[in-house]
Amino acid sequence: MRKCGWISGLLSIGLVCWLLHPAAALAQATGPKAKIPAPEDVNFETKDGVNIRATFYAGLAKKESIPVIMIHGWEGARGEYDALAKSLQEAGSSCLVPDLRGHGQSTSQKLADGSTKTLAADKFRPSELDAMVLDVEACKKFLMERNNRGELNINALCVIGADFGCILALRWSALDLTAPPLLAYKQGQDVKAIVLLSPLQAYKGLTVRDALAVPDIKRISMMIVSGKSDNKGAPEAKRLHQSLQTFHAKVNSNDQEDVKKNQDLFLVQPDTSLQGTKLLGPGLPVIVNIGKFIELRLKNKLADYSWSDRKRAE
DSSP: OOOOEEEEESOOOOHHHHOOOHHHOOOOOSSSSOOOOEEEEEEEEEETOOEEEEEOOOOGGGOOOOEEEEEOOOOOOOGGGHHHHHHHHHHTTTTEEEEEEBBBBBBBEEEETTTTOOGGGOOOOHHHHHHHHHHHHHHHHHHHHHHHHSOOOOGGGEEEEEEHHHHHHHHHHHHHOOOOOSSSSSOSEEEEEEEEOOOOOTTTEEEEEEHHHHHHHHEEEEEEEOOOOOHHEEEEEEEEEEEEEETTTOOOOOOOOHHHHHHOEEEEOOOOOHHHHHHSSTTTSSSHHHHHHHHHGGGGGGGTTTOOOGGGOO
């Protein structure tokens, strides 16, 4: 068996290769396949009036479709996730990829007096950076509407972030996981897995300190990805991984079934110095890694994350 040295953590060699080797994930069943819907450009408004432009990749698995929100990095744009979104869509997931406020085509905000403000990220004050979690919340609201049409399962939500987007992914997920329960309907607690590409701990004064103090964030299924030759990012990713290990179940690395069933914290380090969404490029196994992670931690556990009508939550 060819050894795979791109992942550390609690995985056995057998599952390491299962997770990292593209050939294992690309094997497909024969027979006719349903036509995959074309990506759809959509727009919706945040609570504070920002018009968010996004691309929606609808999955075909309906109430078993895993919803995925993908958050780009600082000065990034939603197109950077196109290859990953299409790959996950083909596997049945429903992916929503926004341009964050002040980026790409999300540059317009309606103010309380009815006027419109043009947004530029390079001019954001700390309060405007903090408000960017509302962009992710608006994404969830969009997906909630699709959930209530029976087109996906919001209760099995995955959030993916890249560099600065990792900070937003963690901060928003902490808000979702700590939303107070309501008597009338389920509110929050929908995020079940997080993927972080070249995660940052802080940027422009925005940090993950408070988010990582939330117990449910420490215990959530998580994949951390960083290039092995990324001199700054690799050590930071390792530190984050090590800080979370205590909160995740130990598995018997000699028992592949135990690993496959219970491993829920992964550190993936491909042999590259590339960072953020560039880790999703051809020649690297990261897109395959993410697909297998979603299969392992979400698709295989849908019995625990059953679909429900959440119309009352709107």
